[in-house]
Amino acid sequence: MFELKAASPDCAARRAGGGCAICRARPFSLCASVPDADLAQLEALAEPVILAADQTLTREGDPAAYVYNVTAGTLRAYRLLADGRRQVTDFLFPGDFIGLAGGEVWADSIEAIEPATVCRFRRADYRALMTERRELEAALLARTGDALAEAMGRHTLLGRRSALERVAAFLQSLPGSDPLRVEPAGIVRLAMTRGEVADYLGLTLETVSRSLSRLKALGAIEQLSLTQLRVERPDLLAAVAEGERT
Amino acid sequence: MFELKAASPDCAARRAGGGCAICRARPFSLCASVPDADLAQLEALAEPVILAADQTLTREGDPAAYVYNVTAGTLRAYRLLADGRRQVTDFLFPGDFIGLAGGEVWADSIEAIEPATVCRFRRADYRALMTERRELEAALLARTGDALAEAMGRHTLLGRRSALERVAAFLQSLPGSDPLRVEPAGIVRLAMTRGEVADYLGLTLETVSRSLSRLKALGAIEQLSLTQLRVERPDLLAAVAEGERT
DNA sequence: CGTTCTCTTGACCAGCATCAAAATTTGTGG
DNA sequence: CCACAAATTTTGATGCTGGTCAAGAGAACG
Numbered sequence: 001m002f003e004l005k006a007a008s009p010d011c012a013a014r015r016a017g018g019g020c021a022i023c024r025a026r027p028f029s030l031c032a033s034v035p036d037a038d039l040a041q042l043e044a045l046a047e048p049v050i051l052a053a054d055q056t057l058t059r060e061g062d063p064a065a066y067v068y069n070v071t072a073g074t075l076r077a078y079r080l081l082a083d084g085r086r087q088v089t090d091f092l093f094p095g096d097f098i099g100l101a102g103g104e105v106w107a108d109s110i111e112a113i114e115p116a117t118v119c120r121f122r123r124a125d126y127r128a129l130m131t132e133r134r135e136l137e138a139a140l141l142a143r144t145g146d147a148l149a150e151a152m153g154r155h156t157l158l159g160r161r162s163a164l165e166r167v168a169a170f171l172q173s174l175p176g177s178d179p180l181r182v183e184p185a186g187i188v189r190l191a192m193t194r195g196e197v198a199d200y201l202g203l204t205l206e207t208v209s210r211s212l213s214r215l216k217a218l219g220a221i222e223q224l225s226l227t228q229l230r231v232e233r234p235d236l237l238a239a240v241a242e243g244e245r246t
Numbered sequence: 247m248f249e250l251k252a253a254s255p256d257c258a259a260r261r262a263g264g265g266c267a268i269c270r271a272r273p274f275s276l277c278a279s280v281p282d283a284d285l286a287q288l289e290a291l292a293e294p295v296i297l298a299a300d301q302t303l304t305r306e307g308d309p310a311a312y313v314y315n316v317t318a319g320t321l322r323a324y325r326l327l328a329d330g331r332r333q334v335t336d337f338l339f340p341g342d343f344i345g346l347a348g349g350e351v352w353a354d355s356i357e358a359i360e361p362a363t364v365c366r367f368r369r370a371d372y373r374a375l376m377t378e379r380r381e382l383e384a385a386l387l388a389r390t391g392d393a394l395a396e397a398m399g400r401h402t403l404l405g406r407r408s409a410l411e412r413v414a415a416f417l418q419s420l421p422g423s424d425p426l427r428v429e430p431a432g433i434v435r436l437a438m439t440r441g442e443v444a445d446y447l448g449l450t451l452e453t454v455s456r457s458l459s460r461l462k463a464l465g466a467i468e469q470l471s472l473t474q475l476r477v478e479r480p481d482l483l484a485a486v487a488e489g490e491r492t
Numbered sequence: 493c494g495t496t497c498t499c500t501t502g503a504c505c506a507g508c509a510t511c512a513a514a515a516t517t518t519g520t521g522g
Numbered sequence: 523c524c525a526c527a528a529a530t531t532t533t534g535a536t537g538c539t540g541g542t543c544a545a546g547a548g549a550a551c552g
Contacts, residue, residue, distance in 0.1 A: 079402055081402070081406075081488065081489055082488040082489055082490060083488075083489050083490070085406050085489070087401065087402045087405045087406060089398050089401045089402065090398070090401075100391060100394055101391045101392070101394045101395040101398070102387075102388060102391035102392075102395075103391070103395055107395055107398065107399070108398070137383065137384075137387065138383075140387065141348075141383065141386065141387045141390065142348060144387065144390045144391055144394060145346060145347045145348035145349070145390055146347070146348075147394055148346055148347045148390060148393055148394045148397060149347040149348075149349055149353055151394060151397035151398055151400075151401070152335050152336070152347070152353065152354070152397055153353070154397075154401055155333065155335045155336075155397070155400055155401075155404065156325055156327070156333045156335065158401065158404040158405060158448060159333045159404060159445070159446075159447075159448035160327075160331050160333060160445070160448045160449075161448075162507080162508095163507080163508065193529095193530070193531090194530075194531065194532095195530085199405070199406070200405075201405075202404060202405035202406045202407075203406075203508080203509090204508075204509055204510080205530090205531080206508090206509075206510085206531090206532085206533085207507090207508060207509075209530095209531060209532055209533085210508095210532080210533080212531095212532095213532075213533085225517090226516080226517065226518095226530080226531075242327065242328040242329075243327055243328055243329045243331070244328065244329070408539075408540090409539075409540065439497095439498070439499090440498075440499065440500095441498085441499095449540075449541090450540075450541060450542080451498090451499080452499090452500080452501085452540090452541080452542085453539090453540055453541075455499060455500055455501085456500080456501080456540090458499095458500095459500075459501085471549095472498080472499075472548085472549070
């Protein structure tokens with residue numbers, strides 16, 4: 001028990017005795033491409049950061065001195081438009097890497113939605129490590145390519161699609177189906193508010209709420225609590241997401 | 247003159263005597279990171295492909311055996327939704343690299359909008375070349391990162407934005423301001439139809455047409471021909487794109 | 493010069509935003 | 523543990539933006 005308390009920020013790296021070796025996010029993060037034998041090298045550069053809810057990690061326009069690997073919790077990335085509208089550009093979950101785009105300054109502000117932990121690397125250190133360990137550079141390239149494919153897919157999410165389709169597709173895209181993640185199969189946890197989902201999907205929070213109600217009425221999902229949904233009929237949810245008439 | 251005729255697909259690589267060395271797209275393409283002295287190595291792998299209008303380059307779901315570098319013309323990338331709606335995910339211009347996302351199969355279908363030329367590389371060859379020439383791998387990583395940043399920016403283009411804002415932002419994003427490109431400053435050439443723009447922006451072709459008319463009425467642009475626009479007031483266009491009230 | 497394709501403009505309608513208020517949930521202090 | 527306050531969500535009423543349907547005007551092509 002005393003052990004557990006010290007380890008409370010569950011996946012933080014470089015914890016006495018534990019570190020990367022017991023990081024729960026490692027299996028599905030970039031670090032997976034570093035073999036166990038070389039973990040010490042990675043750990044020497046990794047610095048755990050614990051974030052409280054609503055705490056800021058990066059600020060749009062600030063120089064990007066670090067890159068990060070999310071190890072626990074959920075974060076939101078967003079930009080502000082001239083007139084104050086907020087566009088949420090991404091939600092970040094354990095295993096996600098922050099800094100793939102590689103610009104000199106951050107394109108988005110990133111904040112914790114709920115208590116979260118990330119692994120921080122000095123950008124220069126990280127680059128040096130990549131030069132030294134080519135498999136890491138290759139892994140980063142592959143991951144950036146995956147992120148690009150996903151970002152292009154998001155274009156399809158926001159284009160010519162109805163509100164109901166967007167919300168259904170959004171629910172599908174959340175971790176929950178992924179067996180490596182924490183959530184039991186079929187359970188979707190909405191760490192973000194309706195307003196944040198709306199700012200991500202280009203809708204209003206009222207429309208998001210109405211869409212969820214309609215999905216409930218259709219029997220596709222059931223609401224366990226405000227933040228917990230159970231996908232009753234994944235097939236139906238997928239059909240709605242794809243725009244099938246019902 | 248006889249020389250010009252043989253060279254008509256303007257930027258095709260490996261032309262007798264010319265090749266990459268005189269490729270007009272090279273300055274702003276990935277190949278720029280290969281020094282002149284090593285061009286022969288690149289040219290040995292490059293295979294020029296000439297596409298007629300509406301000819302297909304890749305088909306969604308097909309195995310991705312090649313990667314491409316656009317050297318002339320304009321192409322459209324798109325996906326089809328279940329009910330037949332088309333989502334144009336990207337327009338490709340000279341210098342753009344096709345295959346950054348790196349999946350085993352193509353995520354998008356890509357077709358020429360107008361006569362176009364591309365440089366084709368066997369994916370395996372290209373990977374081997376990257377292993378051999380690290381600066382090329384680094385350049386590819388940087389470019390993929392840039393593409394990712396741009397794709398995330400597109401999220402902001404499609405989110406909570408009015409039709410007029412989208413069209414204005416789209417015009418700004420087209421090559422024309424780029425000094426390295428062919429078009430004279432301030433001239434925007436719309437190689438794509440209104441319908442294609444609509445499928446890119448998530449609008450209908452009527453709305454795109456109406457938005458262009460409104461931009462004309464505002465004095466932001468002038469229409470030289472169906473496919474040629476002149477940006478009269480870049481500042482105004484930018485203001486509209488950012489959502490300032492007028 | 494006529495056929496076809498694309499673009500433009502108009503009239504009408506639907507989906508989503510906006511405005512508003514009630515219902516739940518969450519947090520706080522007694 | 524309960525009660526109150528604050529925040530979030532849900533639901534309702536109404537209006538506007540952009541989609542749909544339709545017709546006419548240019549361009550492009552043979």
